[in-house]
Amino acid sequence: MKHFVSMQDLTKEEILTLVLQANRITENGVKPMLGQYFVANLFFEPSTRTKMSFIVAQRRLGIEVLDFASEISSVTKGESLYDTARTFESIGANLIVIRHQENNIAKKLADSINIPVINAGDGTGEHPTQSLLDLVTIYQEFKSFQGLKVVIAGDIKHSRVARSNAIALSKLGCDIYLTGMDSWHDETLDFPYITMDEAVEMADVLMLLRIQHERHQAHVALDHNSYLQTYGLTMKRENRMKKEAIILHPAPVNRGVELDSRLVECERSRIFKQMQNGVAARMAVIQRVLNQGGKFDEENFSQRQTIIG
Structure with missing residues (x-):
């Protein structure tokens, strides 16, 4: 695996290899x-x-981090992203991690330079390392993916997290459902939409999303309390969730908007566990693209085969 830019590029076996490696x-x-x-x-x-x-993750792996801040770089002088990346490649960088507002920019960069590229979020496209840490969190909870009912709730249309997770989780055998305002539906994702009241009763995993105001073409004025009551996770709705169901959120969390503030650290919330798993997930990806991940032994191979069935 030379690059890590999209969950669409990976097989379910490759995804599980990364999940198990990160969990290890x-x-x-x-x-x-x-x-x-x-x-x-x-x-x-x-x-x-x-x-x-x-x-x-990089420092724990012993990797030297080259300093970069776009606002004080040659980007302010008109340098292209390609030339910036080629500059780092030329002076000895072994890896590029890119986060950018343009869709598909990570793939374009990966096709243009000779060192590995990791997508840390591109516009409304994908956020594959966030997806991986979410998968690790789900695996730790259920030890399997097959047949789990996962509901992704919120600003689906503008969320790269929603896209990466819907792709990856469906490959792993989960049943995916979406919920949110009609104007935020994404018809390119071929999964059924349900109401939030239906979602809380069926979900094994309820994945809430932040409203992506910065990606909306037109400003949408929202009453936060009204949004919470209609589309968010209230205390009453949380009380109707399955006993073993968990709450996820990629953060930052807008408390009192996507969910009641009291639920951010409630017993079924795994929001800060996700953050903790983020370091291990990114270490696993870095190891793989730099060919430092090692190979799974027979026990791990058998474990992977058991999970995917």
Whole structure:
């Protein structure tokens, strides 16, 4: 696996390999990689969890992180993204991590340079490392994916997280449902839409999404309390969820909008567990694209085959 830009590119076996590798890292830790490696984190959008967890993952693997901030780089002088990436490649970077507002930019970059590219979020396209950490969190909870009912709720149309997760989870055998405002439906995702009241009663995993105001072409004025009552997870709705069902959210969380603030750290919430798993998930991806992940032994192969059936 040279690049990691889209869940669409991976087979279910490849996805599970990464899930199990990341989970193994959470249980056993990992040794720094042999040799000297340099990474350029090209973040053109604001980020807390994704950027910081990439940096922690890279440093735990013994990788040197090259400093980059778009606002003080040659981008402000008109340099193209391609030339920026080629500059880092030319001075010795072994890996590019890219987060950008343009859809499909990671794939374009991967097709243009000779070092691995990891997609850390591209416009409304995909966010595959977020998806991977979500998969790890679900695996830790249920030890399987086949037949799980997963509901993705919120601003589906503008969410790269929704797209990556819908693709990956459906490959792994989950039943995917979507819910949200009619104007935020994404007809390119071929999964049924249901109401939030239906969602809370059927979901094994309820994945809530932030409203992506910065990606809306026109400003949408919303009353936060009204949105919560109509489309969000209220305390009353949470009380109707299955006993073993869990709540996920990629964060940042708008408390009192997507869900009642009291539910962010409730017993069934795994929101901060997702963040914790983000470091291991990104370590697993980095290992794989730099060919440092090792091979699964027979026990891990058997475990993977059991999960996918």
